[in-house]
Amino acid sequence: MTRTTPPRPVDIAAVFPEIAPFARTATRLHPRPGTPGVRDSSVGGPLLWPSGEPWPVCTEPHENEGDFVRLDAERRRRRLLSAAWGRTRRGERSAFTPEEHDELRRLDGETADPDTPTTMLAVAQLYLRDVPDLVGPPGADVLQILWCPRDHDYIHCPALELRWRRSAEVTDVLAEQPEPEVMEYEYLPNPCVLHPEQFVEYPYDDFLPGDLRERIRAWEKSSGNRYFYELSIADGWKVGGYAAWNLTDPMPMVCDCGADMELLLRIDSSEWDGTQSWRPIEDAGPESEFHEHPSRSTPTEIVIGRGYSLWVFTCPISFDHPHRLSMQ
Ligand SMILES: [Zn+2]
Ligand SMILES: [Zn+2]
Incomplete structure (x- = not known):
């Protein structure tokens, strides 16, 4: 099923034509629960990984103050919650069986040793053919993203590993992918297939030229429109387009080589917020009489900080230069 972002309440380029040259496309990925394979673009799916290539391991220093869980226990916990809520009618008490209650209590009480070595976890796989705003090195056609699902001293979020490869060269695919034993539970992505959709964005308002920002602010007051929340940058996972800086002030993202860096990816905690402005038309269908867990707006169940995004x-200049992260 395709996913379609609803039209914006107003076309900002019709109101302020001088913003038109700043229009830039992004690809909303629209991850939704599914069973992706190694030849599919995915979040939380298996990677097309050569059997002879070592799987990445994190060597960065970790913060050991988070909520550590065993990965298999977290998967079990999510299955239990999803099944029990799935047979709970809205407005009624949760339909957990006594056995489920006991098991959840046991899983919640389980402790995990944070000093376990950290194998990286597959987070996303993006084939160029599926994501129009993705640009890769010559010949490469798939981007693989892994992360160490722990908080790291320097940024308080997972450490990422990006790998570009030529899918045709992978003939002997690694069958059983390594996984970390212990992780912070918010960093486990549910397996999702993608429904990419290209969309036009405009700059974060601090970067609007001249006095345009002030004029848009004045127009917001008189018209009731909200440039930042509804007219500029899309919610949810996306590739390309503009970055937001609503948590900190804008920070220069400059590579060691001196080049201004570009936004590759937004990893978001939810696909749309409570206003539902960014909820695709196809996801607005009637809700079931039962609870949905996870909710439609949080298909990956990844949570960054307090519901923020990780911007990559x-x-x-070079695909070999290191990436940088921002949490907003
Ligand atoms: Zn790590
Ligand atoms: Zn560089």
């Missing part, structure tokens, strides 16, 4: 920047 890369250097336009």
Whole structure:
């Protein structure tokens, strides 16, 4: 099923034509629960990984103060919650069986040793053919993203590993992919297939030229429109387009080589917020009489900080230059 972002309440370029040259496309990925394979684009799916290539391991220092869980216990916990809520009618008490209650209590009480070595976890796989705003090195056609699902000293979020490869060269696919034993539970993505959709974005308002920002602010007051929340940058996982800086002030993202970095990917905690402005038309269908867990707006169940996003920047000069992260 395709996913379609609803039209914006107003076309900002019709109201302020001088913003038109700043229009830039992004690809909303629209992850939804599914069973992706190694030849599919996915979040939380298996990677097309050569059997002879070592799987990445994190060597960065970790913060050991989070909520550590065993990965298999977290998967079990999610299955239990999803099944029990799935047979709970809205407005009624949760339909957990006594056995489920006991098992959840046991899983919640389980402790995990944070000093376990950290194998990286597959987070996303993006084939160029599926994501129009993705640009890769010559010949490469798939981007693989892994992360160490722990908080790291320097940024308080997972450490990412980006791998570009030529899918045709992978003939002997690694059958059983390594996984970390212990992780912070918010960093386990549910397996999702993608429904990419290209969309036009406009700059974060601090970067609007001249006095345009002030004029848009004045127009917001008189018209009731909200440039930042509804007219500029899309919610949810996406590739390309503009970055938001609503948690900190804008910070220069400059590569060690001196180049201004570009936004590669937004990893978001939810696909749309409570206003539902960014909820695709296809997801607005009638809700079931039963609870949905996870909710439609949080298909991956990844949570960044307190419901923020992780923004991944890369250097336009070389794919070999290290990426940088921002949490907003
Ligand atoms: Zn790590
Ligand atoms: Zn660079």
